[in-house]
Amino acid sequence: MKKLFKILFLPLISISLFALVYYQNLSPKLGLDLQGGISVILTADEGTDQELIEQAVEIMRTRIEAFGDVQEPEIAISGENSVLVQLPGVTDQERAIEALGTTGLLTFRPVLDSSMSTGYSPALELIVDPDDPENVSTAIKEGVTGVDEVIGISLEDNPEFESYILSVNSGYPVVYQLGPAELTGNDISDAIAVFPENEWIVSLEFKDESANLFTELTKKLANENGEKRKLAIVLDGEVVSAPGIAFDVDPTVGITGGTAAISMGNADGGESANNLAIILRYGALPVSFERSSIQKVSATLGENTLNLGLQAGLIGLIIVSLYLILYYRILGFVAILGLTSFGLLFYSVITLLGEYQGFTLTLSGIAGIIVSIGLAADSYIVTFEKFKDEIKIGRSFQFAADKAATDAWKTILTADFVSLSAATLLYVLAIGPIRGFALALGVATVFDLFFTRLYTRNTVPFVSNLTSSSRGFFPIKMKDLLND
Amino acid sequence: MIKKLFIGSTDIDFLKVGKLFYRIFIIEALIFIAVFIFSLTGILNVNLSVDFTGGTTYQFEANYDDTDIDEVMASSILDVSRYQTFENSNSLIFRATENTQDKETEFLFYLSNKFDIPDADIDFQRVGPTFGDEITTKGIQALIIFLSLVVLLISYRYEFKYSLIALIALTHDLLLVFSIYVLLGLEITPSTVIALLTILGYSLYDTVILFDKLNDSIKSSKYSYLTDGSLNKTFNEVLMRSLNTSITSAIPIASILFLGNYLGLSGTLSDFALPLFIGILSGTYSSIFVTVPFLAKIINK
Numbered sequence: 193m194k195k196l197f198k199i200l201f202l203p204l205i206s207i208s209l210f211a212l213v214y215y216q217n218l219s220p221k222l223g224l225d226l227q228g229g230i231s232v233i234l235t236a237d238e239g240t241d242q243e244l245i246e247q248a249v250e251i252m253r254t255r256i257e258a259f260g261d262v263q264e265p266e267i268a269i270s271g272e273n274s275v276l277v278q279l280p281g282v283t284d285q286e287r288a289i290e291a292l293g294t295t296g297l298l299t300f301r302p303v304l305d306s307s308m309s310t311g312y313s314p315a316l317e318l319i320v321d322p323d324d325p326e327n328v329s330t331a332i333k334e335g336v337t338g339v340d341e342v343i344g345i346s347l348e349d350n351p352e353f354e355s356y357i358l359s360v361n362s363g364y365p366v367v368y369q370l371g372p373a374e375l376t377g378n379d380i381s382d383a384i385a386v387f388p389e390n391e392w393i394v395s396l397e398f399k400d401e402s403a404n405l406f407t408e409l410t411k412k413l414a415n416e417n418g419e420k421r422k423l424a425i426v427l428d429g430e431v432v433s434a435p436g437i438a439f440d441v442d443p444t445v446g447i448t449g450g451t452a453a454i455s456m457g458n459a460d461g462g463e464s465a466n467n468l469a470i471i472l473r474y475g476a477l478p479v480s481f482e483r484s485s486i487q488k489v490s491a492t493l494g495e496n497t498l499n500l501g502l503q504a505g506l507i508g509l510i511i512v513s514l515y516l517i518l519y520y521r522i523l524g525f526v527a528i529l530g531l532t533s534f535g536l537l538f539y540s541v542i543t544l545l546g547e548y549q550g551f552t553l554t555l556s557g558i559a560g561i562i563v564s565i566g567l568a569a570d571s572y573i574v575t576f577e578k579f580k581d582e583i584k585i586g587r588s589f590q591f592a593a594d595k596a597a598t599d600a601w602k603t604i605l606t607a608d609f610v611s612l613s614a615a616t617l618l619y620v621l622a623i624g625p626i627r628g629f630a631l632a633l634g635v636a637t638v639f640d641l642f643f644t645r646l647y648t649r650n651t652v653p654f655v656s657n658l659t660s661s662s663r664g665f666f667p668i669k670m671k672d673l674l675n676d
Numbered sequence: 677m678i679k680k681l682f683i684g685s686t687d688i689d690f691l692k693v694g695k696l697f698y699r700i701f702i703i704e705a706l707i708f709i710a711v712f713i714f715s716l717t718g719i720l721n722v723n724l725s726v727d728f729t730g731g732t733t734y735q736f737e738a739n740y741d742d743t744d745i746d747e748v749m750a751s752s753i754l755d756v757s758r759y760q761t762f763e764n765s766n767s768l769i770f771r772a773t774e775n776t777q778d779k780e781t782e783f784l785f786y787l788s789n790k791f792d793i794p795d796a797d798i799d800f801q802r803v804g805p806t807f808g809d810e811i812t813t814k815g816i817q818a819l820i821i822f823l824s825l826v827v828l829l830i831s832y833r834y835e836f837k838y839s840l841i842a843l844i845a846l847t848h849d850l851l852l853v854f855s856i857y858v859l860l861g862l863e864i865t866p867s868t869v870i871a872l873l874t875i876l877g878y879s880l881y882d883t884v885i886l887f888d889k890l891n892d893s894i895k896s897s898k899y900s901y902l903t904d905g906s907l908n909k910t911f912n913e914v915l916m917r918s919l920n921t922s923i924t925s926a927i928p929i930a931s932i933l934f935l936g937n938y939l940g941l942s943g944t945l946s947d948f949a950l951p952l953f954i955g956i957l958s959g960t961y962s963s964i965f966v967t968v969p970f971l972a973k974i975i976n977k
Contacts, residue, residue, distance in 0.1 A: 271810070274810075484803070485727075485801075485802065485803045486800070486801060486802040486803070487801045487802075487803075488798075488799050488800040488801060489799055490796070490797055490798075490799050492797075493735070493799055497945060500932070500935055500936055500945060501932070501945055503931075503935055504928065504931040504932040504935045504936070504945075505928060505931075507928075507931040507935065508927050508928025508929075508930075508931045508932075509928070511927045511931070512924050512927050512928065515923065515924065515927070516924070519920070555945055556867070556870065556948070558945070559932075559945055559948045559949075562928045562929065562932060563874060563925075563928075563929070563952065565928045566921075566924055566925030566926070566927075566928060566929070566956075567881075567925070569921075569924040569925070570881075570921045570924065570925065573917055573920045573921050573924065574885060574917065574921075577916065577917040577920075581913060599892070602888075603885055603888045603889075606833060606884055606888060607881045607884045607885050607888075609829070610826065610829065610877065610880050610881055610884055611877050611881055613822070613825055613829075614822060614873070614874075614876065614877040614880075615877075617818050617821060617822050617825075618818060618870075618873060621814045621817055621818045621821075626811070626814075626866075626870050626873075629870055629874075633874075633877075
């Protein structure tokens with residue numbers, strides 16, 4: 193009885209765990225590649241401060257929540273300077289990228305000049321033909337570099353230098369000449385759209401340490417008139433808005449208290465005010481990211497792949513089982529019971545990990561599982577072959593089984609140790625898809641060790657008593673086995 | 677013969693056979709080195725996926741004929757470098773080199789128009805070259821650390837010389853898969869790199885089990901070191917296990933390959949399966965026929 197319990201210990205645990213999972217209607221949490229959706233990997237420059245990346249991830253989270261309509265988005269830091277964003281169920285790429293928001297930098301830059309007065313970029317000089325005043329041509333002003341010859345906007349925007357930027361935000365094109373950035377999105381602590389009376393206002397609050405900078409900046413601007421009185425809010429090289437400093441601001445005092453209000457009018461029922469507030473609040477990430485990979489998987493492809501993986505796994509398992517029965521007879525059944533329990537346990541653990549740890553089963557995870565079937569089957573083969581070798585040199589079935597089980601354990605321990613270190617190494621070093629594979633392989637190896645030690649080791653000696661004919665274990669006569 | 681193979685009482689003289697396989701190994705090694713050098717110098721074209729080169733892929737199902745494909749290939753929106761069709765399905769894959777986001781989106785709409793399918797049904801993937809680079813760098817890092825660990829482990833458990841032989845067998849498997857990929861012009865994806873790392877594990881697992889057996893044979897012989905006798909005994913006995921193991925490991929992977937091919941599904945799973953399949957066969961071969969000649973050399977000294 194005690195023996196039987198020992199043998200059935202792991203299979204029973206596996207089956208009850210599976211039953212638990214099954215009756216609670218749990219199923220593995222599927223990765224994006226198996227259920228469809230969009231996955232984006234964003235990469236920051238190498239050596240970017242980890243803290244800044246964490247901040248950026250936080251901002252992206254809030255932003256996606258504000259965007260709504262995305263089921264279970266996952267945003268996680270992967271590797272040293274990458275962020276993995278997974279939006280399952282989202283198939284509209286444009287929307288997904290929108291959800292992530294522009295990853296660029298939000299800056300506040302003083303307006304130096306604009307095309308409002310002349311209709312031409314401030315970078316261009318108008319040359320009026322003296323003979324024909326109607327004939328006006330343009331040329332780049334002296335000392336201005338890095339701008340387009342025809343429309344006069346900067347080819348590349350560097351917030352640290354003066355640049356000429358086109359904006360179509362007000363409904364018609366305006367080219368602004370902007371000074372270097374004085375403040376960034378990092379300096380903002382909060383922004384909110386309000387409707388106090390008659391018009392919408394974006395109320396802006398700066399962080400304590402930045403409030404002075406803003407006061408100084410507004411002091412300077414309040415001295416100016418016309419376009420130069422404006423402060424441009426630039427997101428990712430685009431002028432989002434360029435509000436002017438109100439005329440009642442005293443140039444010797446500036447705007448104090450670290451707060452500011454941007455008047456937005458009343459034309460669109462607050463939509464633009466809300467958008468601006470969202471951009472100010474979440475618009476700028478403290479670091480700029482490059483989209484190093486965008487992957488879109490349609491729901492059908494995901495489903496097809498999942499089915500392929502499951503079918504392949506099942507067919508593989510059936511053929512391996514048939515092979516083991518043909519070859520190892522009773523021992524084959526031992527292996528099949530073991531492999532089936534192994535499979536059930538694996539399934540349950542992955543499901544539970546998904547439920548409580550957020551582990552998602554991806555395609556590469558399935559590949560890892562399929563690979564591990566081979567690995568687990570091999571442990572049985574090693575044991576059975578050792579058993580055969582012992583019988584061959586004339587040992588009794590009982591003794592041979594004991595010795596084989598003990599010896600095989602040592603061999604498998606060494607071999608699994610190699611596999612486990614490979615899996616651990618892959619997991620620690622790897623990014624993205626490799627991780628799922630490594631984790632599945634690692635978990636499988638650990639399970640294999642448990643099964644070899646607790647199940648195979650007890651079961652092989654037990655079944656060796658069932659018959660005294662070698663035909664029960666091998667497709668060969670005892671005589672031939674011993675005659676060697 | 678089968679009966680003998682089963683009992684493990686085949687009396688193959690592995691020392692003799694080893695000489696033949698040593699020659700085969702030398703020829704293989706020369707080919708591998710040639711392929712490796714040729715691909716480094718660019719004489720042989722290594723077919724790297726967009727993950728390494730940067731670019732976009734578009735995958736969808738639609739009714740098409742050859743002229744459609746020609747037209748898409750000649751499209752001026754993006755530089756379409758390759759396409760892929762499948763025998764058993766209507767899937768189409770186009771790959772284009774890196775371009776601006778706008779152009780890539782334009783091409784998406786172009787395809788959706790041309791093949792009369794909603795653009796949401798097109799699987800789109802955009803990858804910067806950094807992603808593939810990162811995987812390769814990490815792969816090489818993993819490789820170096822892993823190999824050092826292996827040398828330490830095998831030296832500790834068995835003998836230093838054994839660890840060198842294991843390394844030779846490993847390198848053989850990796851280079852074999854790599855050479856087949858280069859010579860057949862198969863596409864190398866990040867999954868291929870991962871599969872190569874897995875092959876390492878497999879091949880080593882096989883070799884370790886063999887060394888373990890060899891150790892047992894030495895212990896049970898009257899000598900305390902490796903002799904012709906124990907070498908032959910071990911390898912004759914281990915043949916069947918090696919065969920069985922590679923059969924059981926290869927079956928699930930073969931079923932991914934064949935099922936995937938039959939259903940006309942290409943993708944990460946098949947990208948995994950092919951190199952794994954080749955690798956397992958190669959691992960079984962190398963754990964016996966590459967190690968034997970080198971083990972024989974240890975005896976001779």
